[in-house]
Amino acid sequence: MTSNTRVVVIGAGLAGVRLARRLGELGTPALLIGEEGHPPYNRVLLAEVLAGRYAPEVIALPAPAELVRARVTGIDRGRRSLVCADGTRIAYGTLVLATGSNPVLPPLRGLFTPDRVLPEGVHAFRTLDDCLGLSKAVRPGVRAVVIGGGLLGVSAARALAVRGAQVVLAQQSERLMERQLDPGASALVLRHLRDLGVEVHTECRVRDVRCVGGAVRSVELADGYALDADLVVLACGVRPRVGLAEAAGLAVRKGVLVDDALRTSDPRVHAIGDCAQHDGNVYGLAAPALEQADVLAESLAGNTAARYTGTRSLTRLTLTGPDSPFDLAAFGETDPRPGDDVVQLADATRGTYRKVVVRDDRLVGGVLVGELGTVGALARAWEGAEPLPDEGPLLHLLTNDGGS
Structure with missing residues (x-):
């Protein structure tokens, strides 16, 4: 593939790897650039590695064929090329920023040594x-x-x-x-x-x-x-990693601004994942990043109808302990407004808690802790935004095992 048509993706996290793999499947190979020395991995599972539940290689992502390890230090939009820390340049036809986010380091006294690194420990x-x-x-x-x-x-x-x-x-x-x-x-x-x-x-x-x-x-x-x-x-917390985009003169607020085609203010540059801001939202979650990658892959492969309209994402966390796992899921608006209907079921002995919020006969949010068999049915009702059935919908949704 010639350099003036090549798709280049900066960032080998979940979003970048998903995009590169999907493009390859659709016949539009992409060059993926990652700066970490490790093979691409699933950042969501780092806590499980720390807990000793998984070895690092277990969370590895299937890497695409073209993966370059380099640190990009600049974007030359005029020449359509990237400048790397070692002085080399990489040409692109279409550029995708999947640069993710950086950890927020709080303004604490003593947090940094005189040479601006974190102290030992x-x-x-x-x-x-x-x-x-x-x-x-x-x-x-x-x-x-x-x-x-x-x-x-x-x-x-x-x-x-x-x-x-x-x-x-x-x-x-x-x-x-x-x-x-x-x-x-x-x-x-x-x-x-x-x-x-x-x-x-x-x-x-x-x-x-x-x-x-x-x-x-x-x-x-x-x-x-x-x-x-x-x-x-x-x-x-984390902060969108937008330094490259800002230095290149792209429109940035909290994240890199993108439209429904996930284009930045430069139509030859796109952004997805934690670094992107779409319709006012910077999600910072895996599900939206993967959905954006899928939409952009379709678009870059020639599907002009592919559009990203936002993600109704569910947060799910499993905390494994010495006895049994502790599961929780949350989605939508968990704090009701005046006039909303709320149903809660709690069992202190079993450590379970279920709550849903309904507005105008539609499920707008919920939070579940422990025994999450109902999360599948609830999530489908929420994502569909369809009116709930008239007879006993809330109790049914909370107690019926709809699959997770």
């Missing part, structure tokens, strides 16, 4: 190298502080606890996973972590990271209380 949790570094450092009895109580922080805290660490989780907001879960479901996550021995502090702001000899020794909270720490895990 302080880890982000975004890449396989981060995961392997943590795996090497964790051992039974090690004192670990996880900063951040969202989905990533909860997963990291659980994984470290399973490995025998003494874990403290510090969450700035009033409850765990507040973006996905309502208070009832969040309370069950809290109970699960405490059953694993995790000490959880909510409404708790970390102020300072204390180091001795270049290695972390403690974390100081805003109220002056200090937590001893051999390990600190930063799980404070």
Whole structure:
């Protein structure tokens, strides 16, 4: 394939690999560029590697035929070429940005050494190298502080606890996973972590990271209380990786702006996955990234009708513990508006919780914890946005095993 028609994809994560593979299947081979030294892998499963449940090779993704390891440092839109860190150039006809996101590093005193690197014992949790570094450092009895109580922080805290660490989780907001879960479901996550021995502090702001000899020794909270720490895990969210796009003059807000054809402000450049912003949304989830990759593959292979109209994505998390797995799923609007109908079923003994929100006879959201047999039926009713049947729909949906 000549360089003036070649599709080049920057980023070998879930979105980039999916796109390259689908294009190959559709007869439009693409060159995939990844900067990590490892083969492409499923980032969603890093916590399972940290927990010791999976070996790193288990989460590897099937790599496309054309994969180049390089760090792209610039986009020359005029010459339609990429500039790499080693000085080489890669020509493109169509460029796709699948650059993903970077971990948010909080503005804490002492977080960086004088040469702007993280001190020994302080880890982000975004890449396989981060995961392997943590795996090497964790051992039974090690004192670990996880900063951040969202989905990533909860997963990291659980994984470290399973490995025998003494874990403290510090969450700035009033409850765990507040973006996905309502208070009832969040309370069950809290109970699960405490059953694993995790000490959880909510409404708790970390102020300072204390180091001795270049290695972390403690974390100081805003109220002056200090937590001893051999390990600190930063799980404070992610930010779309848009530096290349900004430097190239593409339109960027939170993410790289794209239309329904997933085109940026330059029609020869597209963006998908965590770095893309479509119709005001930056999803940061696997399902939308994969759907965007599939739509763009169809479009680049010649299907002019292929359009991306947004993803109604469901967040699902399985936390494996020493006894049994702890499953949860959340979708749509879990906080009702005035006038909405809400049905909740809770069983404290079994640790299960189910709640759905219905507006104008349509399912608009729900949250389920434990025994998720009904999640399939609920998700289908929500995704279809069809009116619910008249007779007993809510209780039926909550209690009927519709398959997951």
